[in-house]
Every structure is written in structure tokens, then in C-alpha cells.
Amino acid sequence: MNSKFGIINIVQFVLFVALQILLMDNLVIFGAGFCFIYVAFLLFLPIHINRVFLLFLGFAVGFSVDVFYDTMGIHAAASVLLAFLRPLVLNLLTPRDGYDTGDSVNIHVMGVRWFLVYTLLLLLAHHTAVFFLETVSFAEAGYTLVKVAVSTLFTGVVMVILQLLFFPSKKATRA
Amino acid sequence: MRNLFAFIYRFRAFLVFVLLEALCVYLIVRYNTYQGAAFFNSANKYVGRVLEYQSSVSDYFRLASINNTLARENAVLREEVMRHKATAQIDSTGQLDTAIYASTDTTHTLPYILHAGRVINNSVRRTNNYLTLSVGSADGVQPGMGVMSSKGVVGRVKTVSEHYATVTSLLHSQMLLSAKIKRDNTFGTIKWTGGNYRMAQLEYIPLHVKPVKGDTVMTSGFNTVFPDGVMVGTISSVARESDKSFYTIRVKLSVDFAQLSYVYVVENTHQDERTELEQNAGILTNEQ
Numbered sequence: 001m002n003s004k005f006g007i008i009n010i011v012q013f014v015l016f017v018a019l020q021i022l023l024m025d026n027l028v029i030f031g032a033g034f035c036f037i038y039v040a041f042l043l044f045l046p047i048h049i050n051r052v053f054l055l056f057l058g059f060a061v062g063f064s065v066d067v068f069y070d071t072m073g074i075h076a077a078a079s080v081l082l083a084f085l086r087p088l089v090l091n092l093l094t095p096r097d098g099y100d101t102g103d104s105v106n107i108h109v110m111g112v113r114w115f116l117v118y119t120l121l122l123l124l125a126h127h128t129a130v131f132f133l134e135t136v137s138f139a140e141a142g143y144t145l146v147k148v149a150v151s152t153l154f155t156g157v158v159m160v161i162l163q164l165l166f167f168p169s170k171k172a173t174r175a
Numbered sequence: 176m177r178n179l180f181a182f183i184y185r186f187r188a189f190l191v192f193v194l195l196e197a198l199c200v201y202l203i204v205r206y207n208t209y210q211g212a213a214f215f216n217s218a219n220k221y222v223g224r225v226l227e228y229q230s231s232v233s234d235y236f237r238l239a240s241i242n243n244t245l246a247r248e249n250a251v252l253r254e255e256v257m258r259h260k261a262t263a264q265i266d267s268t269g270q271l272d273t274a275i276y277a278s279t280d281t282t283h284t285l286p287y288i289l290h291a292g293r294v295i296n297n298s299v300r301r302t303n304n305y306l307t308l309s310v311g312s313a314d315g316v317q318p319g320m321g322v323m324s325s326k327g328v329v330g331r332v333k334t335v336s337e338h339y340a341t342v343t344s345l346l347h348s349q350m351l352l353s354a355k356i357k358r359d360n361t362f363g364t365i366k367w368t369g370g371n372y373r374m375a376q377l378e379y380i381p382l383h384v385k386p387v388k389g390d391t392v393m394t395s396g397f398n399t400v401f402p403d404g405v406m407v408g409t410i411s412s413v414a415r416e417s418d419k420s421f422y423t424i425r426v427k428l429s430v431d432f433a434q435l436s437y438v439y440v441v442e443n444t445h446q447d448e449r450t451e452l453e454q455n456a457g458i459l460t461n462e463q
Contacts, residue, residue: 073201
């Protein structure tokens, strides 16, 4: 697995943002379940990426979505938050003998449990930021929390599907 | 000094994080308060082109319903033209001496001009919804103008570029619209409370009037954005809460925002004059 930021990541950036704008914008479940598929770009970046660079990437991807959504700054703020938390969550989830150089965010390599915890933690932070920045007030906090929960689950399922469909399973799983 | 640099270098990630978040908050605040020509939004030339391409694909699937609405609107307009023809034949005041009778100059009676535009981007399920139209300053659209469809009020232009315009939808948490109940001309404020995109709330209707389910709600004409009597919706429920001095009225909006395809931007040719007059008199309210 490549451990550096490369062409594949740039392709993912364009692809996920395009999917977000053209397709996922129209896909809302029960008026509460939103799918922010562009977050996959940040989640699937190499593990040992420079932290400062990661923050700028987070801003870039959030800002591109904001331009199309007319929500200036909201997705950028949430994505920067996610980019900031990502190294911390990765630290928290370090396997007993540390990350190998060949490790990447891949459900086959790292295992289902590792992937689910990693994804859901970061998605929860991101979605909470998006929905609370959107309403600004805590007036309808109940409805907003429902939106956060349903959307986190929805986006999480989409992330798992993306992993199972498009990420190779050449390596044996870790114990 | 070296220690300071070492400190900054050690916490560089956190500092960059704080800086970027501050920038985001600045963007959020600025975009929510600032009306005019912003560059980074869906009225941007390149963004508009992508959205136009997207809607040119998705519009194919709605051609039948778009045609239906246009045909129905044509029928209504035709009926109105016939009615006007009939009154023009009976009415002969236009031929009388203008010194005694007011001349019937249409620019004096109707200061509104409509610009038709296609909706190329639309959302109904977010807390703050916007539309993007494929008309811009080249077609005479300016920020602050009202937007309506054949069914009723849609929103208000937020920013324009040369060929595109973004519109703050009526389905926006900060959008207020001056409206009145048609039957007795009581006026209040229409506000969308989120959730269902077919329902809004009519606020500030005092308790001494008797609004009834099914009453028509239309624009009041007290602002310079919309003409008097543009349809907003019908009252679907009236509730009286003991701790409030106003009714809680739910209004079913006449416009189905999920089905919007063509809209009209309303240009009021007397807007500047009236705004200036009201500003000079010190009575201009912030209500839209």
C-alpha cells in the first residue's frame, strides 16, 4: 500500500466531491439522514500523513463542498475539525505493536472492528459540527441530534460499502 | 526567542487548526450577513456551469410536469387577457380629457417587471435552503429582488453574477416575509420553522381576529420586494396557546419547492424611490 499522498488521493478528492454534489445532494432518508460522502476522502488518506498538510486538505475539501451547497464555511469548519481529530483517533486505536509501514485505512487490512470505531468516531464529530453550525442555536437540539445520529449511521454504512467494493483485500488481516 | 519558535513549531498543528477554524467562522458570519456580490458561492461562473449541466440532465425526467405547469399558467394568463379586453371595450375613460381624468398609463399603476429564470439548483431538506437561477445581472436581476413562481412566493435574490443568481429560499431559517390574511387583511409574518418543506408558520396574528382553517394568506405589499396579493398559502391549522398573545398558525405553502423548475424574478422599478423615502422618514423596518 502506498503510504504517501499521491495521484490516487487527488482522484478520490474529485470523485467524492463530484458524487456529493451531483448525487448525494438529492439523497435524503426520512428528512434526517444525510450522506456526506466527501468525508471519505479525508478518512481514506494515508495513516502517516503530515498533520498540518492534513488540516489544509480538510479545509480544501470542505470549502469545495461549501461553494456548491451555499453554506459558506460550515463544511469547511467541520472538515478541519475532522482533520484535526484524525491523528488523535488513530493514536487512540494504535494496534499493540504500532502501525506497520504498509498499514492503510482499509477494512481488510485493519479489521472490521478497528474500521468501524475509527469511522464512526470521526463521522460523529464531523456531523455534529455540521448540523449544529447549520442551526446555530440549541433551540431544536432534539431534532438536530436525531439528524446527527441517523446521518452518522447512513454515512458509516456508505463508507463500509465503499471499502468492500473498491478497496483490495490482498493482505491477510491482522490479528 | 529560540524557545518561542520551538514552542510554535511544536504546537504548529494545533495553531493551524485554530487559524483555519477562525477563518471558517469568519466566512460563516460574513456570508450570513452580507448581501451583494460574493465570489465563492453557486452564482460563480464555473460552479453555475456545473449545476446547469446537472439540471439539464435531471430536467428531462420532469418535462411532463413542467409542461403541465406552463400550460396551466398559460390558460390563466389567457383568461386574464380576455377579461382585460372586455373591460377595455366597455371603458372609454382613456379617450376622455386627461386634465379631468387620470390617464391610464400602465407604468404608473404597475411598477413591477418580471424576469423569467430557470432553477438550476435547489434544496428543500436543509435548515437553510438556497436556489440557483440561470439568470443574472445581464438579464437585469439585482440582489434583493423578490422571486415568485406561478403558484406563489419563492424567495429573495441574495447574490448575482453575470449569468447566475443565488436565491434565499422561503425555506431558510432567517427568512421573514410580510404577509396578510386575505379575508380581513390582518397582517403578520411568515416564517419557516424547519422540517416539512410544505408547511410554514404565520406569526403575530393578534387574538381578536378569527382566522379560519382554509383562509388564503398572501403577501402584504408593505415591502418593496413583492407586489400586493401574491399567493403564499392556505391556513391549515389555528391554535391558541394560553401563554402567548398571538395565534400559532400553520400555513400550507402553495409552492411545492421540490417541484420548482421555472420562476420569475420581480423587479420593482419604484423600489429605490420608495426605500429612500421610507428611510428618510425613519420608518423602514428590517422585515423582508
